[in-house]
Amino acid sequence: MTGTVPTVQLELVTKSPVDLSTTLSPLRRGRFDPCHRHEPDGTIWRTSLLPSGAVTYRLRQLGPSVVDARAWGPGAQEFDEFLPGLLGEYDADGAAAFAPEHPKLVDAHRRFPNLRIVRTARVMESLVPAILEQRVHTVAAHASWRRLVTKFGSPAPGPAPDGMRSPPTADVWRRVPSWEFHRANVDPGRAQTVVASARVADRLEEVVGMDRQSAHRRLRAIPGFGAWTAAEVAQRALGDADALSVGDFHLASIVGWTLLGRPLDDAAMVEYLADLRPHRYRAIRLLEVSGQARKPRFGPRTPLVDHRWH
Template identity: 40%
Template sequence: MPAMGVDRVMGTPPGYRLGWLARLLTFSAHDPCARFLDGSLWWAARTPEGPGTLWLRPAPGQLLASGHGPGGSWLVERADAVAGLRDRLDGFAALAASRPTLARLAGAVGTPRLPATGLVFQRLLRSVLEQKVTGTEAYRAYAATVRHFGEPAPGPVPLLLPPDPDAVASAGYWVFHRFGVEQRRADTLARAAAAAARLERCGDSSETTARLTAVDGIGRWTAAEVVRVVHGDADAVSVGDYHVKNTVSWALAGEPRGTDERMLELLAPFAGHRGRVCLLLEAAGLHAPRYGPRATIRSFHTY
């Protein structure tokens, strides 16, 4: 990797792990819009000032940031938020210590810090494509969509920019059908793209959630997946997820199966950090016992 100048130097707290951010800002190791390489994160985005790429890399007690492209300065200015350094962990250590399972996991894998990217549509694209399908299906659709609409991102790493919302909104359903996206998700994505400008103007998690769920096809699950990353909402819980309710019930109550209602009941003592608890369980690889066959991967794009 060529040597580059540093646009910003940020102090990091003890135990800070840039890899946590990579989990939340990349969609697999092959995300066309982001790469976690040699311990550093490259992340391409469409900013209010234009296309940009942010390069974050750790140094002892510090995090270094560089920006590329017209939007590079915007990304560098927001780099501490993107890197989770504005995230408030107040009270979480004491809450985790109250449950031996959480205390053990936090000690083993660290405490997740959440980014606050401030960019809604980039995350919304992924979240809509993840609705009601397997992770493999979602990634294939996401990667194909990005490559179809993609434009090269600024900087030395070969990344693509997320699709322009206007281009997505004007695309016909058949464009997404060949990526394995059925009409329900394709239509939801088109409506979300058409509303993108309004969504980007939302000032906080509550406003974003309200406007998102007003879009036909977007419910509580999708909204939580978005605001957790866009606004760093550590309390956002993915109600309606197929696995999370069981994972929480198993981890906190030893119950192999749960409901959304039971999940929220168990998470109530962790108010303010409920989503963080779910992320900790996920990052630690904890899951409820599995019964029956796994969900099958559908293939209908050639029909």
């Protein structure tokens, strides 16, 4: 702890009901994410780096459209500018306009009408974990993220739960030694992409104010960045409800088996979901939270790769 008195306390009444837990769940990088804590009573603690500095914030849902927010740290004074995006306020109209036809999507939308697409407006905080998740098992990427943030992040300001850390700054990320990435089970390719991105972090953060096409183009200009990584960042930092993670190892097959009863490849998935624009990511999220997303297992899982022995 670095203090116990809240710097900022807000109670936001959203313009439409929001499911706080499911809306923020894509920001959590594993059960032991040092930047995200979900308490049994539904309270959500998070840390972030705003332009004015680190912030710890605590969110509690008081009603379908009411959220209590408290923030601590140097970034707390501008936290109110980012809170609407975190609660999906910019997505409310889009969610209301979503009218799927497939029975499974209709059912998922009916059961989870208050799911929103989060918009953090913090690019590096979505970018680094997305890079760590390239071409590896999610559990391994989460372990790498936890180790690196715990070692190179800073203590969370305010009365944060034990073990929480603020994410490293871009300047810290670009100075992380290669051997520390290696110890965190991150191969040289992903490590170099993290460092290269950190060197142009200011330019990358500018995509928040760009149109969708320009933002994706700038993100993909970074060596080591493809359509999948750009989409993963756009989903969280930009609140892009149409950002489809093309290139995901499992997604096309999951979409095929769930909606058609047979596997698809990426090209076929893109074609099949074309009619859902601009809600393709929203559709994927609804399938996930409703528990309907499925993919049969036809063999053993691929083994985890430990790069620390290479």
